[in-house]
Amino acid sequence: MKLTFNTLKKGLFILGFFVFSGVISAQQNTYCNPVNIDYTYMVYNSYKDLSYRSGADPAVVKFRNEYYMFVTRSLGYWHSKNLNNWEFITPDKWYFQGANAPAAFNYRDSILYVAGDPSGQMSVLYTDNPKKGDWKATTGILNNLQDPALFIDDNEDAFMYWGSSNRFPIRAKKLDKKNRFKPSEETFELFNLAPEKNGWERFGENHTDTILKGYIEGPWMTKHKDTYYLQYAAPGTEFDVYADGVYTSTSPLGPFEYAPNNPFSYKPGGFMNGAGHGSTVEGPQDIFWHFASMAVNVTIGWERRIGMFPTFFDKDGLMHSNTRFGDYPHYAPDVANKNGEFTGWMLLSYQKPVTSSSSLDGHIASNLVDENVKTFWVAKTKEAKEWIEIDLQEPSLVKAIQVNYNDYKSNLYGKIPGLYHRYLIEGSIDKNTWLPLVNQSKNFRDVPNDYNEVHVDQNVRYIRFTNHHVPTPKLSISDIRIFGIGNGKTPNPVKNVGIARKEDRRDAMITWAPQKNADGYNVLWGIAPDKLYSSWLVYGENSLELKALTTNQSYYFAVEAFNENGVAVKSTPIKVN
Template identity: 65%
Template sequence: MSYQLSVANLSAYWKILGRLTAGLLIFGLNFSVHAQKLQTYCNPLNLDYTYMVYNAHDDISYRSGADPAVVEFRGEYYMFVTRSMGYWHSTDLTNWDFITPEKWYFQGSNAPAAHNYKDSVLYVTGDPSGSMSILYTDNPKKGDWKAVPAILNDLQDPDLFIDDDGQAYIFWGSSNKFPIRAKTLDRHKRFRPSEKIYELFNLDPDKHGWERFGENHQDTVLGGYIEGPWLTKHGNKYYMQYAAPGTEFNVYGDGVYVSDHPLGPYRYAPNNPVAYKPGGFANGAGHGSTVVGAGNQYWHFGSMAVSVNVGWERRICMFPTYFDQEGLMYTDTRFGDYPHYASGTSKQGEFTGWMLLSYQKPVTVSSTAGGQNAQHMVDESIKTFWLAAANDDRQWAQIDLLKPATVHAIQINYHDYLSDMYGRIPGLKHQYLIEGSLDGKHWNVIVDKRNNEQDVPNEYVSLNEPARIRYVRYKNVHVPTPHLAISGLRIFGKGEGKAPKRVKGFQVERHPDKRDATLSWDRQKEAHGYNILWGTAPDKLYNAWMVYDNNTLDMKSLTADQTYYFAIEAFNENGVSERIQVQEVK
């Protein structure tokens, strides 16, 4: 009897131990998964953008960030942005803190240039007047900038570059007439510029369709602008990046010419433009800079258009950048305003696979004003917005995803409507609460920023734990602006249905004007949109154009004498279809 009891007790003991072990294993697994959660980011970048003073005399108030010059200095990163009254600092290219330097341009720098010389000195220049000294410091966190005793005249959109041999150059260009130009600088004589001006290259819109002016390159009367040179040295080649055709357009992008010497001769890259994002929620990728991040991964920063209050209303974006075996430089802008894995992670630069769950879903709100209705928050246009009747803590917006889905991240893009704010304003903050529900009755908090003290105009939050929900509710607590206006309440994750099928009926008709082509395909009921992919070889489909709720595209971005290869994929909240077989188009 005693023996049998002992066996029973032992059996019970092992069962309990097994359950405890299983629990510990599950806990350990959950802990491991949580510990390995990778940091992500989403364009447009969530910076505390400065309010501009360009149009203050007309009472036009708006934030803007454009023309980013991003450089690494002593293992950390600095971002200089037009008219920002200071600059940003980061240790990881993802989280940025604003620095108000001891000394700086009174009206902010304009299209600034920055260069790290052997980690000893950081150089910056970019006076709005066009006449400028080169500033330098060995302590950019303090910002005790000094100026070399020499003035460079008649420059706009400068780029300072010092080669490995110590020779310095200044490049510049912002014109619909003049080319990208250069002078040599003598570092040993106060950066004295050469008398000689070197003309490098200009736009050639008769050959390069993407350099034509206007939204979708539709303006055939005005010439495009060539702007913002930025020189990157890679593999003993010099990659001179430049922007075209105009910062306010969806097709603003960066091209590149390549040379064996900083002063040329330069060769046009056949896969241009190399940074180009004409479709989706936020458009544009031009007038940027390229920097090397963790793991020798390159990143290209650029300007995105908002252009609602005024054409110069912009935001900053970043895209992973690569050089292929043939030395072609390119950026990855596919799903370019969806979440991607951040710099320094094991998957840095990759698309997370989190789809947009909120596209065209039903929205209910606490109030509406000025005819700016709630559906504007889910139409995937940064130019439209919901305007609430007040900016207090009684305002809310609720999205019905129609079906349960797993939510991974949320982006809130606030809009400036009659903000009446100018310059760098301290103490701005956004406070809110986001709740989720499966049935619309029982709610759980998934993001709590009620006590947030940060200014987050393009807020992006990746949830610590994914939430399976159907309803998402934003509850306003405080915004720093006189009005509550939101251009995009974007919910990212994975739906539980099927991804679209492979697209059928895809055709590309290249016009007699070889810069232009009309693309068409069979519409899919279950698809929200499509990615057009094209490039100069079947394995070099480096460019992407996102199209929502349509089955045609007039593309005016092509080079006249270039053979292209095209493919297409469909997507919805559940995933992405297989791509069609690549098509050659001569």
């Protein structure tokens, strides 16, 4: 049946009032990385007039069936009932400069502990009311800690792990919980990076070796059944390949064994890269989630966001996070029987024609659809007259839209109350009549990475964004990402996959025959055909140089093609010794 605009109008009529009232974004069953919270503007480069938001090193814990997220230098923390909708808490008492790479631990649902003084000299803070935030401090002082991780075992034994160095290993001390968390005299050295064996631990973008060594940092302990999973980050927070690995043991202090599928949390491709220095929490429906740092790295290397990935322990005890299509829409943690699965909503806007009301030199409108957070569009003003129009080229079913703002010369510092973004997104078949898809024109929230489902079950071809208000001096957006389902064919399965493991066994070159109608490819690999836990999303290429392998490990590789209509069946896994 030919789709006419009258059909679209009829389908939208009932929803019209609710869209304009802003109700459409209130209840969402999906999420899309990066996590859309009111990230704090950093202050420690203000003397250079460098203004940027950042959120990193998330410590997420469950406390009395609700969740708290502590984030580096945020001057407070966030609270959620479902791991999807977060509200910022300004506590009664907190670190003056915000916590740095904080530790957090729920003790028997009675006390919530936190540590993370930026100086590295710290007491353990505690409260039984984190919503109020009346934090108190133990009188014991822990010295020379960066990136602490607190863990209290079932038998009441307590431990502090820490590490943030390209020289020293992850270390630990036993703590006397009954005596002000007094640390043991003995320091336990647990493990360090071994980049000569583990390719992913090499410093640099795409693990390109430099004169600097990789950093081991951000430990986090998770006990699952009778196994202790001590997680750690490498090689550097500013890189596309920042990731988390894990060692396992039957004891909190080891000896620890390197997991063969490391890094278990790894997201080097796509719109926003990185999945390192995080924490693992058991969420709704007893599903685990790994929260981690993602790199923006535009204004400065420490400009970051937070990503969340469903995480599992397989029958062999291997811990693994699902980062496949890791910045596309996934089902939210509280959606029954979905386990954080990929929705199947594809990116409709990639490299589509874009026009705009205005743009500054060097920051053109095509940056809005290039799937690169490091490029961005800047309008000449921040006024409500500024607009963007994207031509999807074919009528498509739009399911969700994500607007990622950029801090171009924002000149904002600290946790500033009252920031908000307002805009309207409309859809059309013919560019003559427009109806609303996402209405944030009366929004009062600070939404720097705003993601909204579109509850309109009709096709549109043209998408128009109209600015109403931004809190920054300029209107600047890195990408407007439109997700849904196209009306064409999915690509054919990839053929002629070739794997050439190099003389340096940490490296491999993966090649495949390009598909004419493919937008991109996922390269999948793992230690068994049914354990292809790692992935790298590639746009516009039919090869990938992978430098993340472990020298003494065999791997299986597969490739799957995708476009705006769906994902092809992946190729048959190929084993490479």
